[in-house]
Amino acid sequence: MKKSFLTFCLFAACMPLFAAALLQPGNEFNVLRFVAEKNFMLLPVQDTAPEADVYVVYANGQQGERMKVRLARERVEYYVPFDIKAYKGREISVCMTPVPEGMVCWDSIRFADEFEPLPCKYRPSGHFVPPYGWINDPNGMIYRNGEYHLFYQYNPYGCTWGNMHWGHAVSTNLTDWEHLPVALAPDAWGGIFSGSCVQKQDTVFAFYTSAGARQTQSMAYSTDDGRTFTKYAGNPVIFSNVPDFRDPKLIWYAPDSVWIMVLAAGQQMDFYKSGNLRQWEYLSSFGKGYGCHDGVWECPDLLCFNAGGKNEKWVLFCNINPGGPAGGSATQYFTGSFNGREFACDSDSSVTKWLDYGKDHYAAVTFTDAPDDRKISMAWMNNWQYAPLVPATHYRSAMTLPRDLQLFRHKGGYYLSSLPSKEVQDLPHYEISITVPKKSKAGLELKFSNAAGEYVTITYDFAADTVVMDRAHSGITGFSDDFPVPTAAPLLDESGRYKLSVYLSASSVEAFGGTWCMTNNVYPSAPYDTFTYTATDKSVKVEYELKSNTK
DSSP states (O other): OEEEEEOHHHHHTTSOGGGGGGOOTTOOEEEEEEEOOSSEEEEEEOTTSOOEEEEEEETTOOEEEEEEEOBOSSOOOEEEEEEOGGGTTSEEEEEEETOOTTSHHHHHOEEESOOOOOOOTTOOTTSOOOSSEEEEEEEEEEEETTEEEEEEEEETTOSSSOSOEEEEEEESSSSSOEEEEEEEOOBTTBEEEEEEEEEETTEEEEEEEEESSSEEEEEEEESSTTSSOEEOTTOOSBOOSOSSEEEEEEEEEGGGTEEEEEEEETTEEEEEEESSSSSOEEEEEEOTTSSOOSSEEEEEEEEEEEOSTTOEEEEEEEEEESOOTTSSOEEEEEEEEEOSSOEEEOSOTTOOEESOOSSSOEEEEEOBTOGGGOOEEEEESSOTTTGGGSOOSSEEOOBOOOEEEEEEEETTEEEEEEEEOGGGTTSSEEEEEEEOOTTOOOEEEEEEEOTTSOEEEEEEETTTTEEEEEOTTSSOOTTOTTSSOOEEEEOOOOSSEEEEEEEEOSSEEEEEOSSOEEEEEOOOSSOOOEEEEEESSTTOEEEEEEEOOOO
């Protein structure tokens, strides 16, 4: 193994063209040359270090991967693997800049045949969690041949955002996930941002945003049940001059026998149609004057519900950052109609409907082609206000538990309820029944705590028809002032009889109250193993049961 400095002129002669733009006179590049003998090169990472450009060049000058890694400067916090097993016996050059000699990383690079991520007590059981690295939006979720496919925004080279790939995992039960190789990696068009998948006969088509100098829409296809993808030679398939133009969601619109694509375009959603998935025609836009516009609109979804008889009700998801009800990122939605060209909202333009009232529910989308026409959603369980800061070791973030969405009416309007999917109902959780006299002005506090004095409360105010979750004393909270704020939801139910399901994991509290739900991350020193409640009036009746894991 040999390490050396090369000047600009000498190094440029052997570098592929994609790096030439970064080779400027006076820059010094560190180059590590070695013959690949192991399966992985382990790169040492320090999350607080500046990003370094890392290039891999093979002996024949073949262009390898290009990535940004926060290589360790003062200390090694963890390692990330770079797969080199396909190049065993061949010489590889790894070029890193700007990382001067003397930095810790140079003496800490390792080689190994196996890679095991560091353990972390905050990995939430029952949820999708990456083996290592950073994740955010769920992408391309689709059900095919008995498997739920989850693709996701993934940085395999660190626990902060960057190097956007599509990671990939499959499950038959939505709780036990098999991690598969990366599905889509960055290319000349840019990083691989969010998108969706559809299937046609024996082919799965992935549509995603290529995030380069401009955000454009691209396509890839798979003929092996989504295991591997080939990028379409005619990419990109849609261009625009809008800076924030991303996250294509596709549906099949049977009345017109066309594919419909919904795209987030700044402060609106754009609709396109296609008969062949390659040529796309702009149809219309929705959003001006409706809902919350305090942040960028992202990650759309378009769902059709049976509203009784032959009546249809369409729901348009619009994830927004910032602007959420408790600050930061969240998922708003609109109910209305869709005629194959335009979406029309049935609510007053000033009405904003939220899918989840917690702080840690974003980029929610649903599985395409889920069995029995179920509308199963999952979301990224974090918030952009503090996402890179949450306590973690070797990984950062998880997905929410899957939820089945259902339509209900309240005071003449349509709303969505989120209920735990049947596949997760065997996970440990509390089932709580609350009975309150109508028009009661009582209050009720539910408390989940541990022996260290850390706790989360869920408080009902029946006079104000609100419910509030408070995690100010939940454990580690000091990494961001935006973290320990209370979250509140309206009680859109006047029956006086309430059902509440509370799922507690090592790092999350997900509360499902029928007409509302709330997702918040927590970082206690030990699990919450005690439940107590206090009512301000004896007329409030509470019954509860801790459901055990039956697996």
